[in-house]
Amino acid sequence: MIYLVEDDESIRELVVYTLNSQGLEAQGFERPSLFWKALEKELPSLVLLDIMLPEEDGLSILKKIRIRPDVRKLPVIMLTAKGSEFDTVVGLDSGADDYIPKPFRMMELISRVRALLRRSEDNGAEEYRMENLYVCPGRHEVTVDQEPVNLTLKEYEMLCLLLKNSGTVLSRTQLLNQIWGYEFDGESRTVDVHIRTLRQKLGPAGDLVETVRGVGYKISGKCA
Incomplete structure (x- = not known):
């Protein structure tokens, strides 16, 4: 299951539809409070986060995820209109695994989601x-x-x-x-x-x- 937190309804519906059509089960949330409630019921395999959200911004959500022992290793991709190098560095330093500025190409998003899921499941064995x-x-x-x-x-x-x-x-x-x-x-x-x-x-x-x-x-x- 992939969770998407995005307050723009058109973007949220398009991303969720595309993910589902590609065999990646997804659920969208327009407000952070709904995301937190869902997180208590089921842990996703990956989270897609917008930054500019009502109630609390995406960076705040990300920082909370990274300090919670039960979810701190969740793969997180930021989807945001704030695409400057400074914004990218802030997102990565806050714990994001990837940072995709808007507007983005849907098939590129799918590819990057699959790559992150694949690599997060690969634990390896070497030292x-x-x-x-x-x-x-x-x-x-x-x-x-x-x-x-x-x-x-x-x-x-x-x-x-x-x-x-x-x-x-x-x-x-x-x-x-x-x-x-x-x-x-x-x-x-x-x-x-x-x-x-x-x-x-x-x-x-x-x-x-x-x-x-x-x-x-x-x-x-x-x-x-």
């Missing part, structure tokens, strides 16, 4: 150790100097992909296609924003993520 960085996909655990690091799902997936391909440069297009799961035909800002926040959150280990100018990103060294 990665490199200098002061430790990542355990099986437990969805990331530590730096033995201190836990809280990453969004996209940041976490990007880190795992870079570690899995340590020493190999991955282009922005490769990262977009493998992490977001769709062919990207626009600017690569999405990857750059995620890399920036990933480095910030990794702190002392952030320098492990290297920029290869004009090509993409890589993590050098050998994983233990």
Whole structure:
């Protein structure tokens, strides 16, 4: 089940209809209070959130989700008319796994929803150790100097992909296609924003993520 919180009736009905038509069961809510009530009855597999809502804004909802133990790992995609780089960074720093500005293409939304669902269900089994960085996909655990690091799902997936391909440069297009799961035909800002926040959150280990100018990103060294 996918929950959509969107006060614009035309957008809400179109998104819910499209998701259902693609075999992705969905339910829409025009007010946050209705969403919270539904959350007590059934946990969704993914949440789509508008930002500008009555009662409380989407960022407030997102922050509440991220501090509740029972739902803090829910995949969340922001759907919003606020599409500047600053707004994107704020959304990602607040815990969003993806950020899609309006207007958006419906089939791109479907592809990104499926990619996020697929990757959130893939727990993996390998462990990665490199200098002061430790990542355990099986437990969805990331530590730096033995201190836990809280990453969004996209940041976490990007880190795992870079570690899995340590020493190999991955282009922005490769990262977009493998992490977001769709062919990207626009600017690569999405990857750059995620890399920036990933480095910030990794702190002392952030320098492990290297920029290869004009090509993409890589993590050098050998994983233990």
